Amino acid sequence: MTIEIKTTSVEPIRNTYSAIARRFGDKPATRYQEASFDIEAKTNFHYRPLWDPKRTLNDPSRTAMQMDDWYAVTDPRQFFYGAYVGNRAKMQEAAESNFGFCDKRNLLTRLPEETQHQLLRLLVPLRHVELGANMNNSKIAGDAIATTVAQMHMFAATDRLGIGQYLSRIALLLDGSTGKALDESKTFWMDDELWQPMRKLVEDMLVIDDWFELTLVQNVLLDGLMYPLIYDRMDAWLGEQGAEDVSLLTEFQRDWFKESLRWTNAMTKTVVGESEGNREQLQIWVTQWEPRAYEALKPIAQATTGLDALDEIRAELSVRLKKVGLESTGVQA
Amino acid sequence: MAIKNKKLNLKDKYQYLTRDMAWEPTYQKKEDIYPDEQFEGIKITDWSQWEDPFRLTMDAYWKYQAEKEKKLYAIFDAFAQNNGHQNITDARYVNALKLFLSGVSPLEYAAFQGYARVGRQFSGAGARVACQLQAIDELRHSQTQQHAMSHYNKHFNGLHDAAHQHDRIWFLSVPKSFFDDARSAGPFEFLTAISFSFEYVLTNLLFVPFMSGAAYNGDMATVTFGFSAQSDEARHMTLGLEVIKFILEQHEDNVPIIQRWIDKWFWRGFRLLSLVGMMMDYMLPNKVMSWAEAWEVYYEQNGGALFKDLERYGIRPPKYQDVANAAKNHVSHQAWGTFYQYSQATNFHTWMPEEEEMTWLSEKYPETFDKYYRARFEHWDKEQKEGRRFYNNTLPQLCQVCQIPVIFTEKDDPSVFSHRQIKHEGERYHFCSDGCCDIFKNEPEKYIQAWLPVHQIYQGNCGGADVATVVEKYYHINLGVDNMEYHGSPDHQRWLDIKGLKPLQSNSEKKTAA
Amino acid sequence: MSQKVFIAFQDNDNARYLVEAVMQDNPEAEVQHQPAMIRIEAEKRLVINRATMEETLGREWDVQEMLIDVISIGGNVDEDDDHFILQWN
Numbered sequence A: 001m002t003i004e005i006k007t008t009s010v011e012p013i014r015n016t017y018s019a020i021a022r023r024f025g026d027k028p029a030t031r032y033q034e035a036s037f038d039i040e041a042k043t044n045f046h047y048r049p050l051w052d053p054k055r056t057l058n059d060p061s062r063t064a065m066q067m068d069d070w071y072a073v074t075d076p077r078q079f080f081y082g083a084y085v086g087n088r089a090k091m092q093e094a095a096e097s098n099f100g101f102c103d104k105r106n107l108l109t110r111l112p113e114e115t116q117h118q119l120l121r122l123l124v125p126l127r128h129v130e131l132g133a134n135m136n137n138s139k140i141a142g143d144a145i146a147t148t149v150a151q152m153h154m155f156a157a158t159d160r161l162g163i164g165q166y167l168s169r170i171a172l173l174l175d176g177s178t179g180k181a182l183d184e185s186k187t188f189w190m191d192d193e194l195w196q197p198m199r200k201l202v203e204d205m206l207v208i209d210d211w212f213e214l215t216l217v218q219n220v221l222l223d224g225l226m227y228p229l230i231y232d233r234m235d236a237w238l239g240e241q242g243a244e245d246v247s248l249l250t251e252f253q254r255d256w257f258k259e260s261l262r263w264t265n266a267m268t269k270t271v272v273g274e275s276e277g278n279r280e281q282l283q284i285w286v287t288q289w290e291p292r293a294y295e296a297l298k299p300i301a302q303a304t305t306g307l308d309a310l311d312e313i314r315a316e317l318s319v320r321l322k323k324v325g326l327e328s329t330g331v332q333a
Numbered sequence B: 001m002a003i004k005n006k007k008l009n010l011k012d013k014y015q016y017l018t019r020d021m022a023w024e025p026t027y028q029k030k031e032d033i034y035p036d037e038q039f040e041g042i043k044i045t046d047w048s049q050w051e052d053p054f055r056l057t058m059d060a061y062w063k064y065q066a067e068k069e070k071k072l073y074a075i076f077d078a079f080a081q082n083n084g085h086q087n088i089t090d091a092r093y094v095n096a097l098k099l100f101l102s103g104v105s106p107l108e109y110a111a112f113q114g115y116a117r118v119g120r121q122f123s124g125a126g127a128r129v130a131c132q133l134q135a136i137d138e139l140r141h142s143q144t145q146q147h148a149m150s151h152y153n154k155h156f157n158g159l160h161d162a163a164h165q166h167d168r169i170w171f172l173s174v175p176k177s178f179f180d181d182a183r184s185a186g187p188f189e190f191l192t193a194i195s196f197s198f199e200y201v202l203t204n205l206l207f208v209p210f211m212s213g214a215a216y217n218g219d220m221a222t223v224t225f226g227f228s229a230q231s232d233e234a235r236h237m238t239l240g241l242e243v244i245k246f247i248l249e250q251h252e253d254n255v256p257i258i259q260r261w262i263d264k265w266f267w268r269g270f271r272l273l274s275l276v277g278m279m280m281d282y283m284l285p286n287k288v289m290s291w292a293e294a295w296e297v298y299y300e301q302n303g304g305a306l307f308k309d310l311e312r313y314g315i316r317p318p319k320y321q322d323v324a325n326a327a328k329n330h331v332s333h334q335a336w337g338t339f340y341q342y343s344q345a346t347n348f349h350t351w352m353p354e355e356e357e358m359t360w361l362s363e364k365y366p367e368t369f370d371k372y373y374r375a376r377f378e379h380w381d382k383e384q385k386e387g388r389r390f391y392n393n394t395l396p397q398l399c400q401v402c403q404i405p406v407i408f409t410e411k412d413d414p415s416v417f418s419h420r421q422i423k424h425e426g427e428r429y430h431f432c433s434d435g436c437c438d439i440f441k442n443e444p445e446k447y448i449q450a451w452l453p454v455h456q457i458y459q460g461n462c463g464g465a466d467v468a469t470v471v472e473k474y475y476h477i478n479l480g481v482d483n484m485e486y487h488g489s490p491d492h493q494r495w496l497d498i499k500g501l502k503p504l505q506s507n508s509e510k511k512t513a514a
Numbered sequence C: 001m002s003q004k005v006f007i008a009f010q011d012n013d014n015a016r017y018l019v020e021a022v023m024q025d026n027p028e029a030e031v032q033h034q035p036a037m038i039r040i041e042a043e044k045r046l047v048i049n050r051a052t053m054e055e056t057l058g059r060e061w062d063v064q065e066m067l068i069d070v071i072s073i074g075g076n077v078d079e080d081d082d083h084f085i086l087q088w089n
Ligand SMILES: [Fe+2]
Pocket: B108, B111, B137, B138, B141, B229
């Protein structure tokens, strides 16, 4: 039989899901929108968690921050899973070719013994900080109550695992993949005076319960000082020590941090902007934790770039925070 | 630096790249960093015994997953551009997708949340990392499902508000309470429930039927996302089996706890899967295999091999497995019969099988279909064709645990409803089975909290007292558009229009269209 | 009682090579073609060797590449650089 298709039956009867249409109108929606808004359960939870019987599942009170709608916090990068892995696949391809290049030409093992030692003492232990960041972001992904927020933290969690793995591979390049250099580097993390304020800070962060406090401390304050210090200033300092090739192996981190500023800034701005109450609480946390992050990095700056570099970065963070209405103390910017 | 030791093998290298990044804390107490690891009574003496279920570093993960996503989205684009929805066997099929998007996709999201949480909770870093990768995978599944269904939503009714409905519609509290139950448990029970009982033991019964069903019914988008998601599932299943073996090997005191959880989660999973059973037997215009056949292959055979393997730990097959095995010839018919009657309150259409489908059911269920179900279905079919489509307007009694109406029958007598009740602190509670009743008795404080949709309607918490108000205002179902009888519905009309057919008096247009 | 291990692949071009290699290494295994998927089952044990796959494909092959096409498995997994084994004890 002949089938004649009438044009009317080809026309869509709606443009997107109702939840998306309620927010953005009934017009064709982006993949980011359909994947990220209102897909998380909101109400009528059946049982209180045995691990937190005072609250329900997906309870908004797992942070002191109050938002009329947490979906107001969105990702400027518009990452949903597919966009995220696509982006990181490209970044890892570049990293892979850099690692391959260094490996083939023995760029690290050619370095003086002393410089190799410095890498194990000053750079590689950051893999442990990354694991802490990984755990913190995974916790936040489990606690946050809007997909737009939760997914950014899940992506951050896996990113930090990946960054920890790239740092570990620097040691594997140095020791010819035996694990010996990683063992050595871990002793600095555990016992070297230089790392103890940082290790204490990381362990203290692991017991922060409020997930928004945790994202502020980890992703805004600590990263805000640590990434510029390590991957810009210390990177330049390593170059002065003749280890400019190491730069190739930390390119991922530099690109990553630049990108992460987009969402951390947007998130902070939205949450501060929601209410004076939010701003006040965030200010308390900034005042409490920013000096801790600074102190934790101080021995590393002193051993490498000098304290001035860290102070400059601190001033930059202060400017960044000021833009969203928060103040950090202790800086003559 | 001179090369001193032996080069690491894959396994040791992976450990250096994951769990070796962890350390023994000294500034904070371990119990404060991992506060949830103790209360369930599971004893872990040595996390270093953890066997990584797969060895995927992040760089490889990004690479492989990006490759999968690229393929998947190329097909979604092609599907939408070519109006792929017109190539399905019959628009009745889309109702399986409505059930999937509102019943299953939200579970993927809940799995993401659950794994993100336990991915922080264990003090063993190897286990944490495995859980985190599953967390992000499950996020993937929930999102690719939104995208796969996006085009269908533009052309059919009933797919438009799935997450909202998952929180509210009476029968969707069956899957929702299942995952709420797991997520509100401790981390070890969560893994036993989801990684082991669900992913390892039962997931084949969920995905293989849906995806093969899609393949048999011309639904390219669903086949593609389903199989692409399943490629992650192989990793999740490996995790599920490793978890169980690890816990059992750690301490003999763990065995009775795990056995109780396996009993519980097998039964909850089995009840949940009755929705899949009716989908397979009744909602697919082209049938793949019967529910009973799927159960035989994927539970009786595979599950049998698995539990034989676990015998050496002192684990026996789940309690009431015999009841479940016997029920394979009944559950799909009983479930469909129920959804047919309550179709005014579902987010999808129902219908009575056509004659050739009845014949198929008789063949596949020689001992039960003709004897217990056919006559009633033929009667309903006749009534519908004579303009008296049957809807049941009394609200059903729900099981306090699985939340399915009390519709299943006794193992030894299919003419008697299985119904248990007990009194707890002066209140009477109702159950569909001994399996559900046992679960309640083990944790009454948990199950008395259940948000039972029927009670909630009676208590006035669902926007109104009459069904129409609840359905339209609270559930966001467009009454008679998204649901009720398929024949004569807007979806049906539109399908006939697409296929260039005129509506006929009988239900036989599928045959003329083919 | 029989204890079958199994592995299911998406029915695509990669699967042809996988099936060929699996059947070479496990001649007693059974291949079942199902809608859009290929299922291979064997009593107790099934092994996929990297060496066989590399020969079949005529190129280097990483065991993890397989994960892209696997739909489901049954059995304990033992994976290393050189093989992927499914077995029941
Ligand atoms: Fe999933």
